[in-house]
Amino acid sequence: MKDKISKLLLEVEQIKINNEIQLEELRIKWLSKRGEISSLFDDFKNVPNELKKEVGQQLNVLKTKANDKINALKETFEQNKDAQKTNNIDLTLPGIPLNQIGAAHPLSIVKNQIIEIFSKIGFTVSEGREIEDDWHNFSALNTPQNHPARDMQDTFYINLNPEMVLRTQTSSVQVHIMENQKPPIRTISPGRVYRNEAISARAHCQFHQVEGLYIDEKVSFADLKQTLLYFAKEMFGEETKIRLRPSYFPFTEPSAEMDISCTICKGSGCNICKGSGWVEILGCGMVDPQVLTNCGINPDNFKGFAFGMGIERITMLKYQIKDLRLFFENDVRFLKQFTSA
Ligand code: DAH
Numbered sequence: 001m002k003d004k005i006s007k008l009l010l011e012v013e014q015i016k017i018n019n020e021i022q023l024e025e026l027r028i029k030w031l032s033k034r035g036e037i038s039s040l041f042d043d044f045k046n047v048p049n050e051l052k053k054e055v056g057q058q059l060n061v062l063k064t065k066a067n068d069k070i071n072a073l074k075e076t077f078e079q080n081k082d083a084q085k086t087n088n089i090d091l092t093l094p095g096i097p098l099n100q101i102g103a104a105h106p107l108s109i110v111k112n113q114i115i116e117i118f119s120k121i122g123f124t125v126s127e128g129r130e131i132e133d134d135w136h137n138f139s140a141l142n143t144p145q146n147h148p149a150r151d152m153q154d155t156f157y158i159n160l161n162p163e164m165v166l167r168t169q170t171s172s173v174q175v176h177i178m179e180n181q182k183p184p185i186r187t188i189s190p191g192r193v194y195r196n197e198a199i200s201a202r203a204h205c206q207f208h209q210v211e212g213l214y215i216d217e218k219v220s221f222a223d224l225k226q227t228l229l230y231f232a233k234e235m236f237g238e239e240t241k242i243r244l245r246p247s248y249f250p251f252t253e254p255s256a257e258m259d260i261s262c263t264i265c266k267g268s269g270c271n272i273c274k275g276s277g278w279v280e281i282l283g284c285g286m287v288d289p290q291v292l293t294n295c296g297i298n299p300d301n302f303k304g305f306a307f308g309m310g311i312e313r314i315t316m317l318k319y320q321i322k323d324l325r326l327f328f329e330n331d332v333r334f335l336k337q338f339t340s341a
Contacts, residue, residue, distance in 0.1 A: 001040070001047060005058045008036060012066050020077055023070070030066040037063050106338040107208055107327055110315040111190050114210050117234040121227065123212065124187045128173030130194070134163035136172040140294040141251040149250045154196035156205075166194035170211035171251060171308055174287075177213060178295030183302045184216040190311065201323040208311035213287075215297065215304035221254070221286060224305035228284065232260050235314065239266070243278060252285025252306055263317055272320070279317060282309035 012030070017023055030036055040059055047055050104112070115125055128136075134145075143149050153168040173189035189211040197203040214223070225244065232240045241261040249255040259280050262273035269275040284307035289299035312324055319338075321327075326334050 001043060001055055002051075002058060005040065005055070005062055008040075009058075009062050009065065012062065012069055015069055015073075017073060023073055023077060026073070027070055031070065037066060103336070103339050105327075105335065106315050106319060106321075107311050109338055110318060111208065111210070111311050113235065114231075114311070114314070115188065115190065117231055118188045118212065120234075121230065122186050123214075126173055126177055126187045126189045127191060128167070128170065128176055128189055130167055130192060131158065132165055132167040132172045134165065136175045137165050137167050137169070140175040140291065141171055142288055142290055142294075143250045147250065149248075156194050156196050167191075168195050169193055169308060170209040171306070173211055174213045174251075174291075174306060175295055178215065178292070178297055183297060183304075185304070186214050186216075188212045199325060201325065204312075204324050204328065206328070207324070210309055210311060212284075212307045213304065214306075215287065215292075215302050217302060219286075219303045219305055221305070224284060224286070224307070227305075228258055228282070228307065232258075232281075236260060236263050236318070241267070244284075247283060247285075249283055249285055251288050251291045252283075253288045255283065255285035258282050258284060258307075260317075264320065272317075281313060281317070282307050284308070 015026065017026060028035060032038070037059075040062070044052075044055065044059065119125070137155075138144070138147075138150060155168050156166040158164050158166060170189050170191050170193060173191070177185060177187060177189075191208065191210075192206060193209050194206050195203075197205055199205060212227075214227070225242075228244075229242050232242045239261075240263070243259045244256040245259065247255045247257040257280055259278035261267045262270060262277050262279055264270050264272045265277065267277040269277050273279050284305065287304040287306050292299040292302060292304065312327055315321065315327070316324070
């Protein structure tokens with residue numbers, strides 16, 4: 001029996017197979033109930049007592065070796081199968097078509113149009129910061145503490161001493177520019193602003209504005225009007241009319257709000273313009289001399305105009321969007337309707 005076990009040990013070491021069918025045959029030959037090893041264990045009872053210990057050990061070695069060998073072979077086959085799965089990819093096949101190619105957000109489309117329109121008449125683009133100090137967002141713009149005009153804008157304060165806010169208007173960028181550049185200045189500043197408003201179809205706690213600023217030796221209200229008329233025609237079409245209504249902003253004097261003739265009904269009256277034929281799109285005015293002084297520009301030598309508009313409002317009018325919240329929900333069904341660059 002010892003000889004037989006030695007022979008089988010040698011045989012186990014030399015096992016070579018090519019496929020899984022042979023692997024199964026091996027398993028049956030060696031490890032099944034009627035296999036070689038089981039039958040050796042059956043014969044074990046006939047081994048004389050004095051040899052039992054030695055033969056028993058030999059038999060156990062054989063069993064372990066056969067088990068290990070067959071398990072190792074099984075693992076190798078499984079690994080090969082996995083590798084085959086990945087290797088079988090045909091790299092020459094055409095790719096899976098992407099039917100949802102990304103496009104610019106409607107607010108970005110309109111912002112870029114505004115930039116393009118003003119750049120044609122010499123306006124550069126400047127960017128400010130979204131976290132502002134009190135001076136740039138309010139005080140330099142003639143809106144000191146306790147000034148009633150602060151109530152016009154519900155502010156998110158992020159620090160009270162010193163006072164830091166999420167900017168409520170891009171007018172804050174005006175201040176930075178005037179503090180740091182010498183006139184002539186001709187620039188627009190697009191960006192995000194924040195107000196502590198309840199979210200609805202018509203209001204949001206975040207939205208976008210574009211601020212415009214023009215400072216030079218002889219800037220008049222007529223320049224402001226002509227610039228805005230040019231903008232309205234470029235943005236909404238040649239037939240667009242504008243009208244300026246007297247208004248109030250702390251940082252401009254005189255101040256005005258500008259309406260355009262309704263883009264939907266062309267002035268005859270509809271629900272977008274509430275029957276009036278006009279829709280408001282921006283605030284503007286001549287920069288208050290005190291604001292120039294606050295920012296280090298001598299109002300005796302320089303004058304300027306400024307304007308500010310909401311990008312959402314322009315976009316809603318242009319595309320007839322009725323709910324402001326759509327801009328921030330990122331619903332693909334909404335976004336994919338806008339494909340321009
Ligand atoms: N900052 C104003 C607002 O958020 C808009 C505005 C009005 C900006 C008049 C101006 C301006 O530059 O002259 O309501």
